[in-house]
Amino acid sequence: MDTPLSWIKAYVPELSCTDQEYMDRMTLSGTKVEGYRRLDRNLEKIVVGRIEKIEKHPDADKLIICQVNVGSEVTQIVTGAPNVKEGDLVPVVLSGGRVAGGHDGGPLPENGVPIKAGKLRGVESNGMLCSIEELGSSQDVFPDAPEDGIYIFHRDVKLGEDAVEALGLHDTVFEYEITSNRVDCYSVAGIAREAAATFGLPYKGPEIRETGNGEKAEDYIRVEIKDPDLCSRYVARVVKDIRIGESPEWMKQRLRAAGIRPISNLVDITNYVMLECGQPMHAFDLSTVAGGKIVVQRAKDGDVFTTLDGEERKMDSDVLMICDGEKEIGIAGIMGGENSKITDSVKDVLFEAACFNGVNIRKSARRIGLRTDASSTFEKGLDPHNAYLAMERACTLVEELQCGTIVGGRVDVHGELPKECRIPFEPERINEYLGTAIPREEMLQYFKKLELEYDEAANEVICPTFRQDLKGFADLAEEVARFYGYDKIPVTLPKDTASSGKLPFKVRIENVAKDVAEANGFSQGYCYSFESPEVFDRLLLPKDAAERQAITIANPLGTDFSIMRTLPVNGILTSLSTNFNRKNPDVRLYELGNIYIARSLPLEELPDERMQLTLGFYGEGDFYFLKGVVEQFLEKAGIKDRASYSPESHKSFLHPGRQADILIGGEKIGYLGQVHPLTCKAYDMAKAEAYLAVIDMPKVTEKAGFERKYEGVARFPAVSRDISMVVPKDTLAGTIEEMIRQRGGRILEGCMLFDIYEGEQIEEGFKSMAYTVTFRDKEKTLSDEEVNSVMKKILNGLGTLGIKLRE
Amino acid sequence: MIRENLEKIREAALKQINDAGIGEKDALDALNDVRVAFLGKKGELTAVLKSMKEVAAEERPKVGAMVNETRDVIENALKEAKERMEAAAMNERLKKEKIDVTLPSKRQEMGHRHPNTIALEELERIFIGMGYEVVEGPEVERDYYNFEALNIPEGHPAKDEQDTFYISGDILLRTQTSSTQVHEMEKGRLPIKMISPGRVFRSDAVDATHSPSFHQVEGLLIDEKVSFSDLKGTLAEFAKELFGADTKVRFRPHHFPFTEPSAEMDVSCFKCGGKGCRFCKGEGWIEILGCGMVHPHVLEMSGIDPLRYRGFAFGIGLERIALLKYEIDDMRLLYENDIRFLKQF
Incomplete structure (x- = not known):
């Protein structure tokens, strides 16, 4: 998740720290910052200028000579850009300044591109007019920037003022790795709440005002949830007489910095609320909602539905759909339908903020093969209370941006909503668990910063519903540990039961x-x-x-x-x-x-x-x-x-x-x-x-085993005899050795093959083999007679295998 | 008379001994000739002894002593000369046997252990030293042990994040060695102090930093008075042992379903010492492992009373350690088994 620091500061106004400090402290309190980038990196001496006069370059067809008013003076700049005309307000980098990259929008060089006064084809040029790419950004988030050419301000900006400021680029975008348990932190407001607690500063959440005229939403729309297991809440409001237009610059800047392309006030508001509150919203063209009725129900196997991107998709009965009185108009939590999408001619809008079953959304998105920002947010499992707040916030913004008339009231359908969780407060146990000695008052302060209340009478900590991750003792211990500081927890070794380590x-x-x-x-x-x-x-x-x-x-x-x-x-x-x-x-x-x-x-x-x-x-x-x-x-x-x-x-x-x-x-x-x-x-x-x-x-x-027993070394001499024999070719050495061992008995020490030969001089079908057989008695010196008698047994045995002795 | 005679014999003998080796005759043979000529049965000294009967009886002991003295002198001279000559001959021979010590060595080529194994044995050595027992668990595992008993119920996002390989029914390829924790806890033998190395599987395509199968080492300690500070101390010791005594550690809050509080541990970059370099991407810290206090619910599910017992657990990626420690830049090398790679360990 990418979020500009300026947006965080909107909710933590007193926050003041370096980028690095913010990264380190947030990371150590549990909101891991993966990295950050300054949007104004390598942007130096860039001001708003007005092109007063354009002349042709005497020696180059593709170049023009501009006289540019940069507030303090009029200076001459040569450019090759095809899109400027006299009177345009443009970003100008002055001589001695620096821009982030080239106009082609490739990878940004480490130290940017320095700009110096010089001559272009013999004509003096004291700076450069900038494209959005040269300012390190792109047309993706500045849709008003031209495909190829200089960025032109289409709104009021002051001559000579800092153009980087005017573009809202004095900002730092932080990238976070949010853990799956902190659903609330997949939102700017959630991260801001953590930042406030981390830095010990007050948190001021997004403003919500009561909105709406004297009419009643119920008169426009009815909502029915047929599958409450998949949809725990559905909030609908109606905005009439929509005036589509551009969003204000502050909103566009925040969306851009988060990597979202500003489109129009209505779309921007839903995107803005999704980022700010972590609640996906959807807007239907009310005129396409047949019967003024929303029905939330499973699709039927085999249904084919066209999403607003124009793709036909096949549904099954585990996919939750948003339907009107007659037909399917959206895949719940994943994507709206083409048949109900907002067009520029929209008159009245139905806003939806709902809470869908995360597991179902995840599985459906996978089966359909359509993973959207909305679905990946829903699949984390949202707080149904958040749907209500997000809807109110969206309407506050609609009013603020004056993009329509808000109908009073809302249709809010839900079953039993989750309640705040109460966890007994056990400070001693927490200290034992962490190996710390943190005073209970200090623990309570940490809780307070996180908007966890303490019920003194019941000695319980009350966790708001947006903190679904807090369920028991250990969760509170973690909150204490995070804000006390993992680094301040002592380093000790276990005083556990003695044990001996071993390998199996x-x-x-x-x-x-x-x-x-x-x-x-x-x-x-x-x-x-x-x-x-x-x-x-x-x-x-x-x-x-x-x-x-x-x-x-x-x-x-x-x-x-x-x-x-x-x-x-x-x-x-x-x-x-x-x-x-x-x-x-x-x-x-x-x-x-x-x-x-x-x-x-x-x-x-x-x-x-x-x-x-x-x-x-x-x-x-x-x-x-x-x-x-x-x-x-x-x-x-x-x-x-x-x-x-x-x-x-x-x-x-x-x-x-x-x-x-x-x-x-x-x-x-x-x-x-x-x-x-x-x-x-x-x-x-x-x-x-x-x-x-x-x-x-x-x-x-x-x-196997590692037991060994000493058997003594031989004290009496060994006697060895060689046997040279002619053996049928297929007889295995193993068989011969087995026979020698079997007949050799107690005094046989070993036998070793020392020669094997086939070929000339040996009868076809036979081979010649020679063994040394060794005898030894552990108790005495062997006599010839003893050895001879055993040898005889061996030779007889070999004879039974069809083996002949060689002379 | 005899005295003079003996004097002469001695001088003659010593001269001949001294001269042995001069001329064509072999020096040792020449010495032998001297021995025969003077000390032999028919030698000159023997002749003197034989003439003793001509000496007056009272003089005999005196003369006898003189003869013996002369014999000793000659014998000693012979012995010394012989030793001298043998030493010279030996030196001569050794000189000839001189070799070129800079010629290439001959050796019995030994095989090489895989870097994963070297890293594993290092880990085992460290934790066995701290009293941990090594245990193993099945690679093909039931859902309950891999997920449910570790606080990852049906539908939990972690279950999906890990992209598990499924076999059939509730049987799968384990995605983490944490599954062994559950088997150990279920045995009901407390305290527990184990590490469990093993192969795990996740549905990641093969590339420089991913592999569908890799290895982890799980650690678990459960006893009555274990605390988070003990976890910090244990892993700090481990890091120093593995990466050097100057290694610093940093614990960052994190989330694992089966531990609470959870943390990730970073070590100070062992290349730059924490100043920040390319190896640590300028951060000065390198992420090494995940850890935390065993979630009370996990203890409970395996039949351990969380009010009486506490524990900590940690999980180390073996390949990660091997890649970092030996500066291997591509994980695929670990499974290719090119001998030119293996030989470097």
Whole structure:
């Protein structure tokens, strides 16, 4: 909301402070000022001048030479403007002065444009005639300014006087961020009330006078509210014999400074009251209101209504309409109809000030696709009392501007109106709550400044209806805190119950994952939780894959963000692709993020959110490197059981011959493998050889632990034996190792593959493998006989797998 | 006679030891030769000992002592010479092993933590140090926890302002980690002293300053004697720890439906120290977080007696902290995972 300081001062006449001081103090008392701009910034030595004489420039067709009376003297100024004539009153910047910008209205330069006397095509020029753009403003708010040319005053201004003053530009416009609870502050009067309280000065609200002739509004108009749930009050008054004309300069200046284009007295009054009181108003041409009757009721589904901007719009039964005796004439609180709009030939006007249901207005405006100043004001939820006051204020202005004859009385239809709220006054509790020692008298003073009364007998604070945000004890505490000053409240530390801070076990295991991944060169990525359903196709998932049962967002930001991921790999693959296409070599990334598994669809219960560790890389490294990283993590997470690997993992997006499920104690905890070439291609990195590993963190966390026990270091020597064998090609190393471990029994310390070979010298369908098997007894030195006997068992076992010993 | 003889032997031996290494012979071999020639079984000193029987019995101890002394002298000289030579040889070898220390290093490339995580772990460290427990809550949440129980009833403008992603029925993607507050309060275990980091979602299109998903850290303390001044003190400590000991804080009144009074906290600009610069848009202050006293109605709704307990809550935008602290100028970088970006953290 943009408001000129001069308008605030109209209600706080004693206010006197610098712009910066105003900004700081208002911000610290809760009316946040986002920024301000001086309208007269870089406007120096600019006066009202009269063009006495115009001559042609001897050497330039497009230039003219003007003799300009600037009050104290007549000076010569050359201009290229096409629109001036002798006798015109214009803003003139004198030599040594400064204007805000260029005549083209582009962005204003930081230090404006200095103007010096000089020669234009050989002719002396002692200043410049100004366009409205050069004065830092625009035709939008000065509709009387020409499209291209010098601004010409069309009213009485004094020769030689400050032209900036005459244009009302000695002012500062403040931009506020009003919080949604302070509906009353979406108005100049509301902000002024806060300013008065902030600076401790008297507040004098907008003037309201009793208006109207001897007639009765009821004789002109009847109002019926058929849907009182959507309209709590409707106030109507009638103004006859409208005299459309311009508004006075003071009103135009205020509207302009607030960014509103002055149009005509009638329209300006409704806009002015909306800004001043925060109450949207509407004016109907009374002659178009059939039967002199206003009916407030829901539209019928499928109704088509033409708004005053000429657009046809489709209504539904949740949209509230203003109707007359026969037809719809306006969308309540959003926009009037073309069929009842004010034209220059209007004779009598029906003014409306109403209070509509904010939620309904917001939803309707959204459905219709029409958000107006009125609707965005109504949607904050207004005070029905304000409708009445705004109507009286508007009529006061009508009288003041003499733009019509006001019919006496009003039609005011409403149900039960909100009452003032009474809150018990508990000064000790407020002090305990804030950690302060503010005397109760001081608190009462703050309340008084805010127009909150104190009922001493009942010990209650009475909050006016425009302060809908004040409902209970804490709200009063905030009012005290705001005006005592947040900065004056002491700084203390809680004297609370002692506690020890901690991380949950889950997070500690995640930290282990981060450490291990990073030690192995993987950097952490962050990926989105939602993605496109197309991801499933890129991952080559069959149509009936369980992973396709994803949670869908009802109102996504487009299909790319429309489902909650059921697999964590898309994010890392996308990131790998980004890096690959930016030619970053050897990229290793990991992510810790949730997947979302629905228990049933559509969702009735909350889904299972499962944290996944995803590792992905391309470049240096292979399957076994990644497997090593996984094992290091499991080891550091304190998982005692050895992981086993099953090639039967059937992930469509992984290489069918280079993938495995990772199992702990027979339970699947994740998988790893090389990314399928088709998936690489789908991710626009066909030439990359990429690998992925995914670990389901909840399963790891279940088995993980930080308990460690010292097992002693071996005191007796180990004995090792090498086995060299010819193995059927499809036999897995895992199977062989399992056999060695099973048969090796208690004294087996470990086995390690040291050679694997296929090809020449080896029979087709076989491979050669060699292991070193190590034995050790913790209690004694092993004898050859013991080792031989165990070796025999192992060899027999291997024999059952179709393995032959090599000589 | 023997004395003179010994004298000669000693001189001869010492000379030969001194001369070892001169000539073609390896110095250590030359020393060994000296040892054999003088101290060996057939060496000169041994020969002197053998001739002892010719010495008168009463002279023998005296002569024996002289022989031993000579032996010691020769042995010491041999030992010293050997050590000297070995040291020289070692020095010679080390000299040859000289390397160019300015050649490039070889290293095991480590990965990098994401700036969000670094910022989060920093926050966790600070608040754990103050005794806060880290808890997590669901990202897919029910309307009640995200809105209603936080004093944001149906139709409340805040509900719309936040542009929520809805799933179905009353299930949505949480728009704030404040939802975790409610879960914690409902557990009925008091006092509560927690922070809750997590991912939140709002319907904002991706650009340099917006993302449809980002992270917050919610803080909540509920106990019997907590006050607004404690909130100020706690967050001032936090700001100093995070941004440096000279950091000043400023609390401005604000509005959140679930706290009353509410405030926004600014910190003095850590680039210009508060004088005003481009980084802080000339204001000298940078907005960091929202906070306030937990609204009594919020306590009540979660079954906590607001007459007995009070609390404060705060919410910190993690990305905001990361962007400010590491001077990252575009939020999109945080989700692109370009290794050239990640490597800088």
